[in-house]
Amino acid sequence: MASDTLEAYDLTDKRIWVAGHRGMVGSAIIRRLETEPIADIVTAASDELDLRDPAATAEFVRTTRPDVAIIAAAKVGGIEANRSAQGEFLYDNLMIAANTIEASRVSGVQKVVMLGSSCIYPRDAPQPMHEDSLLTGPLEPTNEGYAIAKIAALELAKMYRRQYGMDAIALMPTNLYGPGDNYDLAGSHVLPALMRKMHEAMVNNDPTVTLWGTGAPKREFLHVDDLADAVVFVTKHYSGEQHLNVGTGKDISIRDLASLIAEVVGWSGDFDFDTSMPDGTPRKLLDVGQLERLGWSASTDLRHGISQTYESYVAGEATD
Numbered sequence: 001m002a003s004d005t006l007e008a009y010d011l012t013d014k015r016i017w018v019a020g021h022r023g024m025v026g027s028a029i030i031r032r033l034e035t036e037p038i039a040d041i042v043t044a045a046s047d048e049l050d051l052r053d054p055a056a057t058a059e060f061v062r063t064t065r066p067d068v069a070i071i072a073a074a075k076v077g078g079i080e081a082n083r084s085a086q087g088e089f090l091y092d093n094l095m096i097a098a099n100t101i102e103a104s105r106v107s108g109v110q111k112v113v114m115l116g117s118s119c120i121y122p123r124d125a126p127q128p129m130h131e132d133s134l135l136t137g138p139l140e141p142t143n144e145g146y147a148i149a150k151i152a153a154l155e156l157a158k159m160y161r162r163q164y165g166m167d168a169i170a171l172m173p174t175n176l177y178g179p180g181d182n183y184d185l186a187g188s189h190v191l192p193a194l195m196r197k198m199h200e201a202m203v204n205n206d207p208t209v210t211l212w213g214t215g216a217p218k219r220e221f222l223h224v225d226d227l228a229d230a231v232v233f234v235t236k237h238y239s240g241e242q243h244l245n246v247g248t249g250k251d252i253s254i255r256d257l258a259s260l261i262a263e264v265v266g267w268s269g270d271f272d273f274d275t276s277m278p279d280g281t282p283r284k285l286l287d288v289g290q291l292e293r294l295g296w297s298a299s300t301d302l303r304h305g306i307s308q309t310y311e312s313y314v315a316g317e318a319t320d
Helices: 024-033 054-064 079-084 086-106 141-164 190-204 224-237 254-265 289-294 302-319
Strands: 015-019 040-042 068-071 111-115 168-173 175-177 208-212 221-223 244-246 270-274
Touching (some): 015 054, 024 224, 054 086, 068 086, 068 224, 086 141, 111 141, 111 224, 168 224, 175 224, 175 302, 190 208, 190 254, 190 302, 224 289, 244 289, 254 270, 254 302
Parallel strands (some): 015 040, 015 068, 068 111, 111 168, 168 244, 208 270
């Protein structure tokens, strides 16, 4: 893939703002950045800065003067949270993207990295989903609000690059998991939800676990530390208006994922699939060829990543 710059962007002595630093993604990015020769990491918790507030966001960026802005802040959730609060998900994520990008432009931030989601692609997009699949068909109805906000964010980054010459890039990661995930069953994504269900079934000696849908949909899962590494890589080595997919290029059915998590947890019961609940998109596998051609690929094996994540979950539960 062609890049707009021939030389790598040097992170040495740069001040880097990580928006959403307390989340799973933001905290992983900070862990990765701490291995780089940067000058400083700029952060603000949500109770200190509401990114939905344009004036407050602009003032924060003006006073902290970061060289790089990595926008990992977002309102996120699983199928139930997404489908029951579509307006809220659309509004919050639209405002976060618009305010952070505009504040970065006004204050002269050198580079902006916007993180999106693979849900931007049409529900029935050809698999694996290439970047060119964007806006070629209807979205998955259960997360349409969130997807539209993320599409708007990457398009805003693109248009600011065209109009203002802003070095803004966008990454679209697949389903993420890892330390610091959300295990609240009312709002979590599928992998942490399954992990909690299996763990509680193991602790309580439950013979069955009920899972939503048929178990047939296939999903791709990327360890959050791999995403963090990809973020640092593209910040250094990529500058272009084309958004980039970030994933493993491999997927697994929800049924097989549940079985794998059960093995890791040590629970050997049976699954009861509640087919009255939605499956969501039938398949979500990203074409990661663009990023691989730039020189980056994921390195964490799914079983190993799940084992590591389960250890962190158990350790976190013990301290709650």
